[in-house]
Amino acid sequence: MIELQNVAYNYGGGELLSDISLKLAPGSFHFLTGPSGAGKSTFLKLCYMELAATSGRVQVFGKDVAAMGRDEIARNRQRIGVVHQDCRFLDHLSIAANVALPIRVSGRDASAEEANLKDLLSWVGLEDRADALPAELSGGERQRAALARAVIMSPDVVLADEPTGNVDWEMSKRLISLLVELNKMGKTIMIATHDLNLIRTAKSQVNARVLRISNRQLQLAGADL
Numbered sequence: 306m307i308e309l310q311n312v313a314y315n316y317g318g319g320e321l322l323s324d325i326s327l328k329l330a331p332g333s334f335h336f337l338t339g340p341s342g343a344g345k346s347t348f349l350k351l352c353y354m355e356l357a358a359t360s361g362r363v364q365v366f367g368k369d370v371a372a373m374g375r376d377e378i379a380r381n382r383q384r385i386g387v388v389h390q391d392c393r394f395l396d397h398l399s400i401a402a403n404v405a406l407p408i409r410v411s412g413r414d415a416s417a418e419e420a421n422l423k424d425l426l427s428w429v430g431l432e433d434r435a436d437a438l439p440a441e442l443s444g445g446e447r448q449r450a451a452l453a454r455a456v457i458m459s460p461d462v463v464l465a466d467e468p469t470g471n472v473d474w475e476m477s478k479r480l481i482s483l484l485v486e487l488n489k490m491g492k493t494i495m496i497a498t499h500d501l502n503l504i505r506t507a508k509s510q511v512n513a514r515v516l517r518i519s520n521r522q523l524q525l526a527g528a529d530l
């Protein structure tokens with residue numbers, strides 16, 4: 306699905322990530338952990354082609370990202386659902402309209418997707434909040450809406466950046482269960498988090514590998530979590 310070979314990245318200062326190699330197999334479930342500022346968000350951005358590697362090779366769906374044009378990147382991006390750390394919404398649009406936004410942006414007929422949208426909102430437990438505005442939602446509701454928006458295009462891969470950052474433990478477990486469900490449906494999942502309790506909880510539900518960014522390198526964490 307996504308493959309990095311000897312990838313490095315720097316924002317202009319020193320190297321933030323060095324010599325990173327990883328192959329995300331279809332249907333795999335990964336956690337990405339590491340201290341604040343280690344480069345977890347940056348790593349995810351390399352995976353969803355928001356950033357281009359400074360050196361090395363990134364392949365997405367079997368194609369070299371460096372060889373893709375803008376349109377091809379945009380097309381392939383539709384196959385990757387991203388839950389952003391700060392989950393921003395358009396404030397003047399309802400939650401249902403925000404969740405459906407990727408469909409409109411892609412040019413597909415949103416009215417043909419009404420049933421899908423309804424199912425998705427009820428899957429994340431927001432069927433009663435469809436007409437609410439983003440400002441009226443709690444932190445947990447926002448995160449669930451962000452997850453629904455990330456999967457509305459039926460992506461093959463879901464990348465989530467601290468999806469449980471601002472929610473309580475019960476809500477964190479609920480969000481992780483939703484991501485585990487997506488994985489059981491065949492989607493490839495990667496979640497950046499520094500919540501080790503969450504990783505332990507998820508590991509009882511799914512066969513997850515834990516990656517850690519430390520000293521600019523990506524390592525496979527041991528079973529000592």
Ligand SMILES: Nc1ncnc2c1ncn2[C@@H]1O[C@H](COP(=O)(O)OP(=O)(O)OP(=O)(O)O)[C@@H](O)[C@H]1O
Nearest residue numbers: 316321339340341342343344345346347348390499
């Ligand atoms: N656009 C940017 N320009 C310059 N430096 C940046 C940019 N984005 C991030 N950085 C720096 O790169 C480093 C890694 O940031 P990143 O957000 O990838 O880390 P992180 O591991 O996700 O952190 P956190 O757990 O706090 O979210 C930080 O020092 C950050 O300040």
